[in-house]
Amino acid sequence: MSALVTGAARGIGAAVVAALTADGHEVTATDIEKPTGELALALDVRDEAMVGWAVAEAERLAGPIDVLVNVAGVLRAGPVAEFSEADWLAVFDVNAAGVFRVSREVGRRMAARGRGCIVTVASNAAGVPRVGMAAYAASKAAAVQFTRCLGLELAPAGVRCNVVSPGSxxxxxxxxxWNGSDGTGTTVAGDPGQYRGGIPLGRIADPADIAAAVAFLASDRARHITLQNLYVDGGAAL
Structure with a gap:
């Protein structure tokens, strides 16, 4: 099976590549700067023409895409009163419009073949308000609802669309x-001054924790699961 992962150069994206590879997928890793590895492409999800090229090239290299995982994302933080329109649009261009561009290109191919799976990595911030993160939270909420709407449209063609929403x-x-400091303790304990709850499980997630959820949703074990949003945040969004 062939898979395409955006935002694959580091962090959660790199962990997703490793997890899908371990499950037997031939994975094309993409990022704005070409990741390392044999099957890797440079892809700026803000560029519609580049998206079309990268999807076609991935299918040329590894065959029809069976699994798409949208991981590419950016974060620009700050209070709304001080936030620029340029920053707002930049966040949405990657986190929401980027998911749209890649999912549309891959989804139309999956629908024509009558099979496929799309997983979008969003954030628990999409469902829980965060101080100083309005653009990020709103863009991720848009990506969540877009993916679920897409799943409804593609379900008759046998294509499943789900979301994984990580916490910290x-x-x-x-x-x-954290601005160079170790914010582990505050993140786990929570910060009432920021209206932020802690993490009941008492730990920050490892990227592999998120990748494991993605790999499950991409597998035949989840063949009857679609339109769902799986929170992987240690209970932080309680």
């Missing part, structure tokens, strides 16, 4: 929010 995960994106 040990990635460069999370650590950037």
């Amino acid at each position: 995960t040990d990635t460069a994106m999370l650590r950037a929010l």
Whole structure:
């Protein structure tokens, strides 16, 4: 089986590539800068023409895409009153419109073949308000609802579409929010001043935890699951 993963150079995306490869998929890894590996392509999900080229090239290299995983994402934080329109649009261009562009291109091919699976990696912030993260949360909420609507449209063709929503995960994106300090304790315990609950399981996720959920939804074990949003956040969104 062939899989395409966006945002695959590091963090959750790289873990998804490893998990799908372990499950026997031939994975084409893509990112804005070409990832390492034999099957890898540079892909800027903001560029419609480049998306079309990358999907066609991935199918040329590894055969018809059976699994698409949308991981590519960006985070720009700040209070709404001080947030620029340029930053708002930049976040949506990747986190929401990027998911649309890639899913549309792959989804139409899957529908024509009568099979396939799309998994979008969103965030628990899509369902839980976060101080200073309005653009990120709103863009991820858009990606969640888009993926579920797409799943409804593609279900008659036998294509499944689901979402995995991580909470705090040990990635460069999370650590950037800590501004160079170790924010593990505060993240796990929560911060009432920021209206942020803690993590009941008492740990920050490893990227492999998220990838395991993606791999499950991409497998035949989940053959009757579609339109769902699986939170993988240690209970943080309670």
